[in-house]
Amino acid sequence: MPKVTIAQNILAANETIAQEIQRSLAARGICTINVMSSPGAGKTTLLERTIARLSGRLSIGVIEGDIETSADAERIEATGAETVQINTKGACHLEAHMIRDALEHIELNRINLLVIENIGNLVCPSAWNLGEDIRVVVMSTTDGDDKPAKYPQMFAASQVMIVNKLDLLPYVDFDLVKAKQQALAINPHLQIFEMSCRTGEGLDAWCDWLVAFARGNGLVPGEA
Amino acid sequence: MPKVTIAQNILAANETIAQEIQRSLAARGICTINVMSSPGAGKTTLLERTIARLSGRLSIGVIEGDIETSADAERIEATGAETVQINTKGACHLEAHMIRDALEHIELNRINLLVIENIGNLVCPSAWNLGEDIRVVVMSTTDGDDKPAKYPQMFAASQVMIVNKLDLLPYVDFDLVKAKQQALAINPHLQIFEMSCRTGEGLDAWCDWLVAFARGNGLVPGEA
Numbered sequence: 151m152p153k154v155t156i157a158q159n160i161l162a163a164n165e166t167i168a169q170e171i172q173r174s175l176a177a178r179g180i181c182t183i184n185v186m187s188s189p190g191a192g193k194t195t196l197l198e199r200t201i202a203r204l205s206g207r208l209s210i211g212v213i214e215g216d217i218e219t220s221a222d223a224e225r226i227e228a229t230g231a232e233t234v235q236i237n238t239k240g241a242c243h244l245e246a247h248m249i250r251d252a253l254e255h256i257e258l259n260r261i262n263l264l265v266i267e268n269i270g271n272l273v274c275p276s277a278w279n280l281g282e283d284i285r286v287v288v289m290s291t292t293d294g295d296d297k298p299a300k301y302p303q304m305f306a307a308s309q310v311m312i313v314n315k316l317d318l319l320p321y322v323d324f325d326l327v328k329a330k331q332q333a334l335a336i337n338p339h340l341q342i343f344e345m346s347c348r349t350g351e352g353l354d355a356w357c358d359w360l361v362a363f364a365r366g367n368g369l370v371p372g373e374a
Numbered sequence: 375m376p377k378v379t380i381a382q383n384i385l386a387a388n389e390t391i392a393q394e395i396q397r398s399l400a401a402r403g404i405c406t407i408n409v410m411s412s413p414g415a416g417k418t419t420l421l422e423r424t425i426a427r428l429s430g431r432l433s434i435g436v437i438e439g440d441i442e443t444s445a446d447a448e449r450i451e452a453t454g455a456e457t458v459q460i461n462t463k464g465a466c467h468l469e470a471h472m473i474r475d476a477l478e479h480i481e482l483n484r485i486n487l488l489v490i491e492n493i494g495n496l497v498c499p500s501a502w503n504l505g506e507d508i509r510v511v512v513m514s515t516t517d518g519d520d521k522p523a524k525y526p527q528m529f530a531a532s533q534v535m536i537v538n539k540l541d542l543l544p545y546v547d548f549d550l551v552k553a554k555q556q557a558l559a560i561n562p563h564l565q566i567f568e569m570s571c572r573t574g575e576g577l578d579a580w581c582d583w584l585v586a587f588a589r590g591n592g593l594v595p596g597e598a
Contacts, residue, residue: 188413189496189525190517217497219523240527242466242497270524272413273441273466273495292516292542293414299443300494301413303464318516321545 164278167246171253171281175264180211181364182264184282186304188297189270191290192314194222195347197265201229203357204263208364211261213252215244215269222267232256243274246281263364272297276307284308284363290315292322295329298336305336310343312356317346388502391470395477395505399488404435405588406488408506410528412521413494415514416538418446419571421489425453427581428487432588435485437476439468439493446491456480467498470505487588496521500531508532508587514539516546519553522560529560534567536580541570 175182185193194214201210211232214223223235234252236244249266256264266282268275276285287308289297292315298305305311311333313326326344333340341359345352399406411417418438425434435456438447447459458476460468473490480488490506492499500509511532513521516539522529529535535557537550550568557564565583569576 188494189521190412190514216524218526219520221520221523242495269497270412271466271495271497273493274498290414290516292514292539296443296445297413299445300440302442315516318542318545321542 161277164246167250168279168281171246171249172283174253175258175281178258180258180262180264182266182280182282183284183286183310183360183363184266184268184275184280185286185288186268186272186275186308187270187288187290188272188293191270191288191293192347193267193270193288194225196288196312196314197226197267198229199347199350199353200265200357200360201226201231203353204361205230207357207361208263209261210263210265211256211258213244213249213256213264213266215248215267217241217269226267232261238269242269242271243278244268244280245278249280263360272301272304276304284310286310286312288312288314289329291318291324291326294323295325295332298329298332302336305333305340308337308340310341313342313344314347316344316351317349385501388470391474392503392505395470395473396507398477399482399505402482404482404486404488406490406504406506407508407510407534407584407587408490408492408499408504409510409512410492410496410499410532411494411512411514412496412517415494415512415517416571417491417494417512418449420512420536420538421450421491422453423571423574423577424489424581424584425450425455427577428585429454431581431585432487433485434487434489435480435482437468437473437480437488437490439472439491441465441493450491456485462493466493466495467502468492468504469502473504487584496525496528500528508534510534510536512536512538513553515542515548515550518547519549519556522553522556526560529557529564532561532564534565537566537568538571540568540575541573 212226213234215236220235223233227233234255236248285308343356436450437458439460444459447457451457458479460472509532567580
């Protein structure tokens with residue numbers, strides 16, 4: 151009796167499209183990052199600040215994933231970056247075919263870094279390859295230091311972890327050492343950046359790393 | 375040609391089990407709430423504080439949903455409440471069959487309120503009926519005031535919204551009026567409670583409401 155496993159077929163189809171996207175972008179010299187987090191960890195603010203700081207150093211295109219609204223895409227567009235909005239209308243993650251469609255609306259000759267802001271969800275997006283070179287998970291000091299242990303797939307699937315909202319550390323019960331230890335226990339290769347997108351603390355180190363990443367054609371710089 | 379829509383069949387099967395659970399719990403006089411939020415909004419701390427305050431007024435049983443770890447269930451068990459841990463091992467939401475299995479491990483004669491703490495995810499859990507009487511969405515002031523508009527299904531599917539972490543209001547850019555307006559535009563019947571589980575502010579109103587709810591056999595008190 152033939153057995154059809156739907157979920158696996160969908161993921162396999164996604165993987166095929168994702169690999170096509172990655173090959174196509176690499177052939178144009180475009181590096182791609184997929185930025186993921188729980189809702190409200192600060193992805194959009196991170197992108198706003200990063201684009202502003204990298205003006206003149208990198209040309210950045212952004213695909214904004216949201217279930218509803220175009221509020222985030224409007225914020226990013228105000229920075230001058232090429233921006234495309236994807237509204238998933240209920241779906242909890244982006245899939246590669248959505249990226250393929252969105253790329254038709256970006257002038258790829260004008261960018262050398264593509265940033266995909268995924269749906270705010272610390273679970274589902276980690277299972278879907280979008281053709282990115284690296285995955286960046288953003289956690290915030292207000293999320294709690296137990297999140298790597300409780301959502302391990304996201305941290306296992308990422309190459310970079312950003313700990314955001316350092317400015318709120320005095321007001322929350324968040325053990326930064328513990329959060330980093332938990333994350334590194336799951337994924338010893340994680341590059342970790344600590345920052346406050348609100349105050350700007352730590353943003354330079356991240357931006358310098360991103361430039362090195364983009365100029366290195368998608369290789370992770372500084373990996374031991 | 376017959377057409378099989380897998381997702382609908384799975385949801386229909388879930389609905390059948392959920393209705394069985396609700397009938398069975400109602401027959402025993404047990405009211406049930408399903409507590410949902412993004413990761414780190416404070417669901418577990420809310421339950422700890424609520425159970426402590428309701429000691430002697432309600433007998434509470436808790437089903438703790440987590441992808442991994444039993445850290446939250448251990449925190450709840452320390453309050454003295456009957457507690458069962460569900461680890462979904464990667465799945466992004468609880469389903470009714472998991473609740474049915476978990477209920478076999480709770481002494482139902484000893485409780486009159488069942489609290490289900492769902493997976494930290496502001497998207498997927500809202501689609502899955504677990505047999506609850508009401509759904510409670512917890513958002514925090516650090517999540518951003520745009521979350522109702524960006525994740526409308528969760529707010530449309532809930533009867534109660536808790537805005538937590540009021541103590542952090544002075545340190546974040548969160549417009550409480552805007553957040554409530556957005557939520558009520560999606561769902562005019564939402565009961566809204568504002569609190570800080572850390573300082574205790576606002577907890578009494580929520581606990582009094584919960585007692586009225588449980589004694590009213592699952593009817594939403596104070597609904598206009």
